[in-house]
Amino acid sequence: MDFEKLLVWQRAKALTVSVYKEMAACPDLVFKSQITRSALSIPSNIAEGMERFTARDKCRFLRIAKASCGELRTQLMIGSEIAYVAEPLAAVWIIETRELSKMLNGLINRISD
Template sequence: MDFEKLLVWQRSKNLAVEMYLAFADCRDFGFRSQITRAAVSVPSNIAEGMERRGRREKAWFLSVAKASCAELRTQLIIAGEIGYLPTELANDWISETRELSRMLAGLINKISN
């Protein structure tokens, strides 16, 4: 299966695009760099994992994507609390990262079994 067809890849890619657009004008370059790198890491690691041959390798890269999703969620929580994002938007994206983590856990389980 092409990774582009996976809903978890599509949604995580869309979220990464939204992060880049939302923080394009952020003057806190360190924060902007960190949150966009975490965001782009999720679909990138899904893609890399799904292109690997072995189940173990696939699962490992999907686990990295899941960890990056947790990193992104942490940064979104902070962004909301320090006022870099409106609370409602931060909460929506935090919810999306939780759903992506659940989807990745399911995919990891499917591949591992």
Template sequence: MTRSALSISSNIAEGYERKTAKDYCRFLSYSKGSCGELRSQLYIALKIGEVDTKTAEIWIEESRQLSKMISFLNEND
């Protein structure tokens, strides 16, 4: 989960530093994918009891909101 979460911001930063809008959009897409990966891992962690229900629900919702924000960035580039 830590790697997925770190990939979100790392890909945004890497894409921002690229020279073209096409590269930036591609890395935003990678970031959005990492949000989905994190959400999947959270569902698994919840299922096996590694994360309590309240925390998992909060983090899952936050990852959904972050994914929407990244989509908005990608649409407005």
């Protein structure tokens, strides 16, 4: 299965692009680096996992991508509270990380069956 065809990868990539664009002007370089790295980790680990040969390896990287969704969600909550990320945008992105997490869980379940 080509990872580029997976809706979860497409949406994760789009979220990452949005995060990078929005955070470009963030004056806190440490926060900017952390939030962009966690966002980038989601589609990257989906791609790496889907390129693996065994179901166990695929699921391992998909679980890492799912964990990165939680990491990004936490950073978005904090970023919103400290006014680094506009609250309405953070809310949209938080919803998207929850959706991606659910999609990854479904994909993990499907692969591991």
